[in-house]
Amino acid sequence: MRTAMSRRGLLTVAALPALAAPTFAALADVQPDAALIRDCDRAIAMHDETSQRAINENWSDERLEEACDEFNVLAEGIIATPALTQAGLRAKARIVAQQVTAYASDTPDQSERFALSLLRDLGAEPPRREASAAQ
Numbered sequence: 752m753r754t755a756m757s758r759r760g761l762l763t764v765a766a767l768p769a770l771a772a773p774t775f776a777a778l779a780d781v782q783p784d785a786a787l788i789r790d791c792d793r794a795i796a797m798h799d800e801t802s803q804r805a806i807n808e809n810w811s812d813e814r815l816e817e818a819c820d821e822f823n824v825l826a827e828g829i830i831a832t833p834a835l836t837q838a839g840l841r842a843k844a845r846i847v848a849q850q851v852t853a854y855a856s857d858t859p860d861q862s863e864r865f866a867l868s869l870l871r872d873l874g875a876e877p878p879r880r881e882a883s884a885a886q
Contacts, residue, residue, distance in 0.1 A: 784839025787832045791842035794825050795849055844875035 782788060801818045804810070810818070826846075834840040848870045855863045870876070 782838050783835045784842070787829065787834060787839045788842040790825060790829050790832075791846045794822065794829060794846055797822055797825065798849060798853075841874055844870055844873040848875040 797818075801822065805815055805818070829843065829846065834843050847866070851863060851866050851870065855867075859867065
């Protein structure tokens with residue numbers, strides 16, 4: 752499993768639907784995890800938007816690398832920030848679900864299935880890949 756956004760993963764995730772989970776940004780102003788929740792929501796949206804735009808607009812390698820670098824800075828901040836509330840934990844679980852699904856193999860191995868199972872338990876149902884959904 753990869754730990755950073757890559758061009759391959761970025762293009763792979765373009766076919767994924769957005770998570771059906773509610774956005775926690777509305778709760779952010781009253782939470783100790785306000786910044787974390789906002790950053791998780793932003794990272795999920797950035798990843799999805801960048802994936803779509805990179806394909807639709809045929810981005811150059813330089814533009815794609817710039818977008819990946821911007822995402823990775825945000826992602827490292829999220830990784831370094833501990834969740835203090837259930838809402839913060841769910842927000843982090845949603846981005847983990849997005850990333851695990853984006854970079855999972857077509858036939859997830861046992862460690863990926865453990866991760867996906869835990870994410871479901873945390874209420875962050877991973878988005879289904881189109882290829883898997885069609886089977």
